[in-house]
Amino acid sequence: MMEKNIVTIEFEALPENQSFARSVAAAYVGAADPTVEELTEIKTAVSEAVSNAIIHGYERKGQGRISMEMKFVDRDKVFIRITDQGCGIDDIARAREPMYSTGSDMEMSGMGFTVMESFVDKVLVESQLGVGTSVTLIKYLDTYYDL
Numbered sequence: 001m002m003e004k005n006i007v008t009i010e011f012e013a014l015p016e017n018q019s020f021a022r023s024v025a026a027a028y029v030g031a032a033d034p035t036v037e038e039l040t041e042i043k044t045a046v047s048e049a050v051s052n053a054i055i056h057g058y059e060r061k062g063q064g065r066i067s068m069e070m071k072f073v074d075r076d077k078v079f080i081r082i083t084d085q086g087c088g089i090d091d092i093a094r095a096r097e098p099m100y101s102t103g104s105d106m107e108m109s110g111m112g113f114t115v116m117e118s119f120v121d122k123v124l125v126e127s128q129l130g131v132g133t134s135v136t137l138i139k140y141l142d143t144y145y146d147l
């Protein structure tokens with residue numbers, strides 16, 4: 001396994017950083033010359049993971065930090081790992097079920113993990129109550145980074 005171009009950014013859990021993270025991920029993956037579709041899928045999955053960290057992990061309090069680690073593996077796979085030190089998830093399998101949500105507002109459909117799963121090839125979730133959550137998005141690209 002060959003890892004290339006490992007980049008990590010860290011930012012505060014503020015709502016405006018959802019679109020910031022989305023743009024950073026797009027700029028990063030752009031180096032591999034992805035298709036417009038791949039790019040949209042990655043941006044959407046990143047948005048969902050970051051919004052979960054802001055809304056659920058840190059309960060919209062805007063206090064806490066989120067890191068986003070990005071790397072290419074074997075030239076055609078991109079790994080993006082979003083980590084928070086928020087409240088954690090007590091039942092990961094249930095949280096990943098379509099339409100499961102602990103969110104109180106009606107706009108929350110419980111589809112974030114389902115969207116991530118449909119837009120990237122693998123979604124790994126690690127979480128511990130009171131410690132935090134880490135979501136790794138893995139996308140196999142049709143193109144190669146550094147051909």
Ligand SMILES: Nc1ncnc2c1ncn2[C@@H]1O[C@H](COP(=O)(O)OP(=O)(O)OP(=O)(O)O)[C@@H](O)[C@H]1O
Nearest residue numbers: 052053056057095101102108109110111112113133
């Ligand atoms: N980073 C996180 N920290 C704590 N809990 C989380 C985190 N991410 C997800 N969860 C839990 O998993 C549930 C499901 O997440 P999912 O993104 O699928 O739906 P949602 O955020 O509730 O709604 P939607 O994403 O459709 O607006 C959340 O309601 C929340 O309970």
Ligand SMILES: [Mg+2]
Nearest residue numbers: 048052112113
């Ligand atoms: Mg969500």
